[in-house]
Amino acid sequence: MEMNNIHTVYFVGVGGIGMSALARYFLTQDKAVWGYDKTPSALTNRLEEEGIKIWFDADLTEIEKLDKNSTLVVYTPAVKTGNAQLxxxxxxxxxxxxxxxxxxxxxxxYKTLAVAGTHGKTTTSCLLAHVLNDSAVAINAFLGGISRDFDSNLVLNDDARYFVTEADEYDRSFLQLSPDIAIITSLDADHLDIYGTPDEMIKNYQDFVRKIKPGGTLITKLAFAPVLSFRDDIQVITYGLEGDEEYTAHQIEVKDAKYHFDVITPEGSYTDLSLGLPGRHNVDNAVSVIAIAHLLGVKEESLKASLNSFRGVQRRFDVQFNDGEKVYIDDYAHHPSEINACVKSVRELFPNKKLTAIFQPHLYSRTRDFADEFAESLSQVDELILLDIYPARELPIEGVTSRNLLKNITIKNKEVCLKEQLMDTLKNKEIEVLLTIGAGDIDRFVQPIKTWISNE
Structure with a gap:
């Protein structure tokens, strides 16, 4: 793509996490960056502060001023067809x-290090960027969340050799990448609105493996290897927890709200590692990062220090408040497997506390496709407040509602609540551990809830 004659880059859907990283990148390349999004958010506010012009209606007045010969338009498939600007x-x-x-x-x-998988890719890619950057491995990184270590979803270095990125399976986006090293963290069925069936989704992950450069490396779970390790011209490395993988964590224990563990590698062991992020599933993610760090020659002392100092990602098991009596955690979980992992982590860290969860389902199709699994995962909490389904890019599907989902959830203390009634509903609850989960606009309640609970 020849950029010398491009003066303006216009983003349709600029407030998306992946789009905003690209917008920030082009701003560093001395381009005028404009964009449209449906609603303002904390992220669009930051983008505007950084110098990006953003409009929140699809009016054509401003874009009619653009010269087609000096403008590049970048769009996301999440923007619905029929958008006036598109x-x-x-x-x-x-x-x-x-x-x-x-x-x-x-x-x-660059040499591309891509993290794919239906769960875990944002935390894993942010941890990978943090470990390599801390170890003086020059990287650029386009991340799928706001890293607390970088306070951004974009990391740039003038002398970067490596490119760290999340490889998103939505709309088959990851097939645009040709990685040198790829991690595949999970293959749980998701995005069936795109793929139709789990088998079709896995076929596209196989296509992603075909995109790895000859001589490159695939890092994945032992259970996935029979499905994904079909190429003779790449190296396949397995990782996991307490098993027979080539990189595996052992002696896992929780001390002082951190996970401590050892990792066995093909060439020896790393001992007494600690991860500055809760959750056994995040230990699993860390092992895949350790495999790449080992391949790239990161020193053990540097690896230990960067794992321990990792501050995590906004909206990924994001502890907003903890005064010893009350705890408030916000998480992006929007798939039953992610909810399971999140709830398990809460139970491990706060085993004797009542868990109240607020969940906003994301997409009618996902709620329909995994209705039984959602009911099972949400039945693990002690008290549930269920918000209406966040539609994102979809139109309603007959019979798919939060009230119908609630019927199959087996706990006694459960209710559906309108968003405008949420804060009043919360004020009548006895909170010990509060969890907000979902990928829609539930994040808009994080600050009000944090303010309320800290003043209680």
Whole structure:
């Protein structure tokens, strides 16, 4: 993509986490960056402060001023078809690229380290970027969440050799990447609105493996190896917890709200590691990062220090408040497996406390496809407040509602609540551990809840 004659980059859906990282990148390249999003958010506020012009209606007045010969349009498939701005750009012959295409083009200039999987890829990619950056391995990173260590979803170094990125399976975006090293963390069925069936989703993960450069490396779970290790021209490394994988964590224990563990590698062991992030599943994610760090020659002392200092990702087991009596945690979990992992982590860290959860289902299709699994995972909490389904890009599906989901949840203390009634509903609860979970706009309640609970 020739950028010398591009003056303005316009993002349709600029407030998305992946889109905003690209917008920030082009701002560093001395381009004028404009964009549209449906609603303001904390992230769009930050982007505007950094110098990006953003509009929150699809009016064409401003974009009609753009010159098609010096403007690049970047869009996300999450923006619904029929958007007035997309229609204008297409009908007037502007250069238009999907977010994933632009990311693929940028990454092609580096050795690419890509993290894929239906769960865990954001935390894993942020941890990988933190470990390598702390160890003086020059990287650029485009992250799928706001890293607390970088206070951003973008990391840039002038002398970068490596490119760390989340490889998103939604809309087959990850097939635009050609990684040198790829991690695949999980293959639980998801995005069936795109793939139709779990088998079709796995076929696309196999296509992703085909995109690994000859001589490259795939790092994945032992259970996935029979499905994914079909190439003779790449190295396949397995990782996991307390098993027979090539990189595996042992002696896992919780001390002072941190996980401590050893990791066995093909060439010896790392002992007395500690991870500055709760959750046994995050120990699993850390082992995959340790495998890459080992391959790239990161010293053990540096690895230990960076694992211990990792501060995590906004909205990934994000402890907002803890005064010893009351705890408030916010998490992005929006799939039954993610909810299971989140609840398990809460139970391990706070075993004797009542757990109250607020869950906002994300997508009608996902709620329908995993209705039984959602009911089972949500039945593990002590008290549940269920918000209405966040539609994102979808229209309602008949019979798919939060009230119907509630019927199959087996706990006694459960209710459906409108968003505008949530804070009043909370004020009548006796809170010990409070958990907000979901991928929609539930994050808009984080600050009000934090303020309320800290003043209780």
């Amino acid at each position: 229609d204008y750009f297409e009908s007037n012959g502007f250069r238009m690229f999907k977010r994933s295409q632009v990311l693929g083009l940028i990454s092609s200039a």
